[in-house]
Amino acid sequence: MPGTSHDFTARLRAAGLRPTRQRVALARLLFEGGSRHVTAESLHVEVKSAQMPVSLATVYNALNQFRDAGLLREVVVAPGRSYFDTNTGHHHHFFVEPDGALHDFPSDKVTIAGLPAPPKGTRLSRVDVIVRVRR
Amino acid sequence: MPGTSHDFTARLRAAGLRPTRQRVALARLLFEGGSRHVTAESLHVEVKSAQMPVSLATVYNALNQFRDAGLLREVVVAPGRSYFDTNTGHHHHFFVEPDGALHDFPSDKVTIAGLPAPPKGTRLSRVDVIVRVRR
DNA sequence: AAGGAGTTTAGAACAGTTCTAAATACTGCA
DNA sequence: TGCAGTATTTAGAACTGTTCTAAACTCCTT
Numbered sequence: 001m002p003g004t005s006h007d008f009t010a011r012l013r014a015a016g017l018r019p020t021r022q023r024v025a026l027a028r029l030l031f032e033g034g035s036r037h038v039t040a041e042s043l044h045v046e047v048k049s050a051q052m053p054v055s056l057a058t059v060y061n062a063l064n065q066f067r068d069a070g071l072l073r074e075v076v077v078a079p080g081r082s083y084f085d086t087n088t089g090h091h092h093h094f095f096v097e098p099d100g101a102l103h104d105f106p107s108d109k110v111t112i113a114g115l116p117a118p119p120k121g122t123r124l125s126r127v128d129v130i131v132r133v134r135r
Numbered sequence: 136m137p138g139t140s141h142d143f144t145a146r147l148r149a150a151g152l153r154p155t156r157q158r159v160a161l162a163r164l165l166f167e168g169g170s171r172h173v174t175a176e177s178l179h180v181e182v183k184s185a186q187m188p189v190s191l192a193t194v195y196n197a198l199n200q201f202r203d204a205g206l207l208r209e210v211v212v213a214p215g216r217s218y219f220d221t222n223t224g225h226h227h228h229f230f231v232e233p234d235g236a237l238h239d240f241p242s243d244k245v246t247i248a249g250l251p252a253p254p255k256g257t258r259l260s261r262v263d264v265i266v267r268v269r270r
Numbered sequence: 271a272a273g274g275a276g277t278t279t280a281g282a283a284c285a286g287t288t289c290t291a292a293a294t295a296c297t298g299c300a
Numbered sequence: 301t302g303c304a305g306t307a308t309t310t311a312g313a314a315c316t317g318t319t320c321t322a323a324a325c326t327c328c329t330t
Binding site for chain 2: 074076077078079080081082094096097103105109110111112113114115116118119121122123124125126127128129130131132133134135
Binding site: 153154155156174175176191192195196199215216217 | 288
């Protein structure tokens with residue numbers, strides 16, 4: 001069990017990123033547990049309270065790099081705030097309107113039929129389904 | 136034909152909004168033609184070049200009020216930018232990734248099956264489908 | 271151990287949006 | 301119609317989330 005999923009140094013290196021102290025600390029927080037949703041701000045608070053000081057700029061840099069490397073997926077649900085999802089597989093989201101909470105649900109049971117063809121000159125990139133719910 | 140769809144004063148009043156010069160000007164730009172997508176910034180540029188000076192703050196106010204009144208729908212596709220859609224009926228969106236262009240498509244031919252039930256204590260508000268495409 | 275590229279940092283800068291308080295416009299009522 | 305009173309508009313400041321800057325530092329290679 002150890003060696004693969006917890007070897008953040010190797011995972012970062014495999015993604016083409018130098019395993020700096022800061023990136024390893026952030027990767028540990030992000031990938032050690034199960035699937036998570038974070039914002040730059042929330043991750044910054046978390047890394048500070050874990051006694052691993054990382055600047056906010058570095059949190060932003062790392063999140064963007066992790067996303068570009070395919071380690072994270074960015075989810076756009078509310079204007080003016082970016083969520084990052086550690087679950088990079090196929091899945092969709094519940095978004096609870098007033099509080100901004102986000103929950104994954106697997107896409108394997110969801111079927112979407114009747115989508116029109118992409119506009120001329122474009123190719124499909126991804127289909128996002130956001131189920132907005134209220135209390 | 137005239138009297139109903141072009142009577143912006145009455146339409147605003149029906150929505151509980153005073154038909155001020157600024158709101159009528161914006162409503163005319165938004166609802167006179169077919170379905171449109173605007174940002175606050177783009178609508179502000181437009182209203183200025185139409186020789187109907189309206190401040191940016193008022194454009195923001197009006198868009199938010201129109202949305203709250205159900206005259207517009209807000210579409211969240213990219214972090215840090217709000218699009219407003221004059222089409223408030225059931226439909227979904229194509230989002231062209233690099234340029235940020237948005238296109239509607241009707242939802243009547245689209246069927247989504249197998250969605251899980253909303254989390255405990257919440258009720259469904261809306262299902263957004265965003266088909267992201269690249270050039 | 272040293273050099274150099276890549277990274278981190280604090281703070282400034284920036285973009286989009288909302289707030290403030292003073293001026294102005296719409297509405298209802300005389 | 302004229303007036304009072306509330307809603308609205310405005311310019312600019314403030315604010316939030318994010319990116320940039322350039323100097324200091326760290327990781328990797330040799």
